[in-house]
Amino acid sequence: MKALVLHGIGDLRFEEMPAPEPGPGEVLIRVVACGVCGSDIPRIFVKEAYRYPLICGHEFSGLVTACGAGVDDLEKDARVTAFPLVWCGNCPACERGRYAQCSHYDYLGSRSDGAFAEYVVAPRRNILRVPERVPMEVAAMTEPAAVALHALYRAGGLSAGETAAIFGAGPIGLMTAQWAELSCMGKVILFDVDPDKCALARRLGFRYCFNTAETSAREVIDDMTGGEGADIVIEAAGAPAALTSCLEVAGTGARVVLLGNPASDVTLPAPLLSRAMRRELSILGSWNSTYSALGTRGEWQVVLQSMAASALLFSPLISHRVTLAHAADTLTAMHRKAGLFSKVIIQPILG
Ligand SMILES: [Zn+2]
Ligand SMILES: [Zn+2]
Incomplete structure (x- = not known):
């Protein structure tokens, strides 16, 4: 797959690499849209990232491509988005459903690979279906909207x-x-x-x-x-x-x-x-947002329902749409504050 890989501070490379494979309980997603978060800019250009090489990008939507063992309730091409925080499920915070406060969490796009790439893998329990009426680029804004x-x-x-x-x-x-x-x-x-x-x-x-x-x-x-x-x-x-x-x-x-x-x-x-x-x-x-893997009361669920009622609420916030091949230039311009950027959406599916 093609991916935008961070090899060190400010060292972003658009390169070819093997697509990830979904393990048990995981899903491989073809990324349709991935938003650039305010936190991605310092993560890429200023501060040491959690590890290198790293694929950033945690605000995404995409199409189910393959499911790992034990995942049988998502059909191919199902439209989905994912809560990027991978909670451990075994700590006192997780027991209270406070996944954002999990003491042993993983995070797609900062600790493990995210969605500035053609494909990303996420656990099934982190994945929600995108309602039919919500455009994929709007669904990619579920995370910031929930925050x-x-x-x-x-x-x-x-x-x-x-x-x-x-x-x-x-x-x-x-x-x-x-x-x-x-x-x-x-x-x-x-x-x-x-x-x-x-x-x-x-x-x-x-x-x-x-x-x-x-x-x-x-x-x-x-x-x-x-x-x-x-x-x-x-x-x-x-x-x-x-x-x-x-x-x-x-x-x-x-x-x-x-x-x-x-x-x-x-x-x-x-x-x-x-x-x-x-x-x-x-x-x-205030930290992150609440997510419910099984119920309907998490903020993520509320956001997706509101987007289904009126997707127009969010699409005007998008100031730029770029392909993965051109994303590095846009990210650099954002870092240099060269121009007015609101929500920037990377569209790997378009090249
Ligand atoms: Zn974010
Ligand atoms: Zn935990």
Whole structure:
């Protein structure tokens, strides 16, 4: 098969290699679409990866090609997507169904090979069928959409008329904003430092997206909430300044959710911490998403059902579609921030 193989920091090679074979309980999937995650860029260009050689890519959809021993409920060419976190099933977190907190997990696209390739192997229990009406490139966004949904669930108990402030208008921030709008919140307000991302958010129909390089988030939120502050605040940028702003705009009793991977240390001014205490903020971590291998209550299942109801919710987030042969150039451009990238989809099935 053809694959985009990472051999070292920044050393991406488009090369030919043997296709993987599905072991017992596993499924070989022909990749139709694989999204580029914000985490893939530092994984490829900045930080040491978990191992080399490595095929990245954990946001994918594809067609069942072959099944390993013991898998008999998926026909050839079945349209599927996969939860990339391979949980151990034997640790206390797994026993509680908290797969994202598994202490011995594997991960397609970061610890083992992922889907920047023509084929990928995933355990059967990680695989969900894609509903008929969902286009495959939209199904490839199940993972980030579930991560965004999880952050909103972490904020808990959304009530009518509440205001959500979301920092970071990348794909995850935009998806979080979309889920917030679907939950009929009062106002959903996005912030980003990049004017192009703000413009994109407005083109996508988000009425309120402000550039924090030009306007103070605190003033915007004060204006829009009559000085009350936001009820739900989501840090989806991973930037120290964004976290500070999150605490500045949070109103009394607000829930602040940490979603973006931190790019560096954060130092918080004492008066801001004291204000967070007085306002009795809840500061909540959010990690990955919930998945149910057998039931219907996991966030992955909710996402696929919502996509089936309206796939249009997600396809406008795609800014680029590239073949595997051209993917390295696009990934490099993303790393150099040469252009505006929202969700980038690699389509190995097209070459
Ligand atoms: Zn991801
Ligand atoms: Zn486990």
